[in-house]
Amino acid sequence: xxxxxxxxxxxxxxxxxxxxxxxxxxxxxxxxxxxxxxxxxxxxxxxxxxxxxxxxxxxxxxxxxxxxxxxxxxxxxxxxxxxxxxxxxxxxxxxxxxxxxxxxxxxxxxxxxxxxxxxxxxxxxxxxxxxxxxxxxxxxxxxxxxxxxxxxxxxxxxxxxxxxxxxxxxxxx
Amino acid sequence: xxxxxxxxxxxxxxxxxxxxxxxxxxxxxxxxxxxxxxxxxxxxxxxxxxxxxxxxxxxxxxxxxxxxxxxxxxxxxxx
Numbered sequence: 001x002x003x004x005x006x007x008x009x010x011x012x013x014x015x016x017x018x019x020x021x022x023x024x025x026x027x028x029x030x031x032x033x034x035x036x037x038x039x040x041x042x043x044x045x046x047x048x049x050x051x052x053x054x055x056x057x058x059x060x061x062x063x064x065x066x067x068x069x070x071x072x073x074x075x076x077x078x079x080x081x082x083x084x085x086x087x088x089x090x091x092x093x094x095x096x097x098x099x100x101x102x103x104x105x106x107x108x109x110x111x112x113x114x115x116x117x118x119x120x121x122x123x124x125x126x127x128x129x130x131x132x133x134x135x136x137x138x139x140x141x142x143x144x145x146x147x148x149x150x151x152x153x154x155x156x157x158x159x160x161x162x163x164x165x166x167x168x169x170x171x172x173x
Numbered sequence: 174x175x176x177x178x179x180x181x182x183x184x185x186x187x188x189x190x191x192x193x194x195x196x197x198x199x200x201x202x203x204x205x206x207x208x209x210x211x212x213x214x215x216x217x218x219x220x221x222x223x224x225x226x227x228x229x230x231x232x233x234x235x236x237x238x239x240x241x242x243x244x245x246x247x248x249x250x251x252x
Contacts (some may be wrong), residue, residue: 003180038175038202043241049237051188059174070252118227127234144177153180155229158249160186167237168181170190171229172174172198172215 003149005038011146018143019077028143037143044102048129054168055132056087057156059140059172060088060106060113061098064089070097073138079080084134084159087116100141101173113171132163140172174203182241189223191216191233195245204241207233209250 004010011033026055061071063083072079085094091110096103103108116135122128136156142148161169175198178188182204189205192198193216198206209229211218218225232248 001179001183003176003183035197036176036202038179041202041204042179043184044185044187044204046238046240047187049234052237054234057174057177096174102212103214105212105215105220111193111223111226112215112220115217115226115230118223118230122227122230122234127231140174149177149180153177156177157180157184160181160184165186167187167189168178169234170174170178170188170205172190172192172194173214173216 001040001042003153004036004145007146007149010034012022014144014146022076026166048124049164051129051165053132053164054119054128054167055160055163055165056091056114056116056119057136057168057170058114059138061096062094062110062114062137063097064093065095070095071107072097073097073139077144079139080142080147081138081146082152082155082159083137085137087119087131087133087135088117091116098125098139098141099171113173114157115171130163132141134159134163154157174198175203178203182198187189187237189233191229199245202242205236205239205243207236207246207248209248209249211252215252218250230236
């Protein structure tokens with residue numbers, strides 16, 4: 001099973017229409033955007049979370065203020081890089097670079113998108129076996145799904161392997 | 174997020190998504206997902222409402238015990 005079914009066909013549509021329009025006009029025409037679609041979801045066994053190591057993956061654009069480069073939030077074609085944030089990071093050290101959602105809630109309370117303290121508490125209560133030492137963060141504005149598959153996903157899989165996780169919780173914006 | 178969840182699940186990691194945008198997430202066919210009608214930018218609930226955030230988290234994490242693929246689970250939460 002593929003991460004994206006018909007990836008080659010998707011890339012051709014994206015490049016020939018959406019991207020070509022952008023290069024010619026400098027503007028994005030979302031009516032030409034081919035939303036990625038899959039017909040079948042992958043199979044996988046259930047796990048006992050109380051005996052598992054879980055990693056949080058957030059697309060909120062979170063980064064360590066003053067210690068990491070912010071994401072390129074204004075780039076019209078997105079940013080495909082990740083930041084690794086220690087899961088023990090104090091919430092006040094988090095900043096968010098992402099121009100495609102209202103930051104009102106996350107500025108008041110980062111746990112609406114990055115629930116680092118809640119996950120710690122749930123591990124303390126025994127619901128989660130262990131929380132991974134690193135949280136994966138990226139800016140979830142990435143119109144080129146080919147680049148998501150080829151550039152964004154590999155370092156996430158490498159981090160998952162290095163963290164030896166059995167489970168992942170993904171929280172979009 | 175749906176594609177990342179698929180990649181991880183295919184690599185042997187159990188995944189679950191807590192989402193609030195059924196339209197775009199559902200068509201990527203992720204293995205396990207919960208949806209709420211909460212606004213973009215506040216996926217786990219209202220700022221400062223730790224009880225709601227934990228409720229959504231726990232309901233989402235519970236799905237990890239179940240074999241994938243699962244039908245999306247819609248949570249009755251309000252912003």
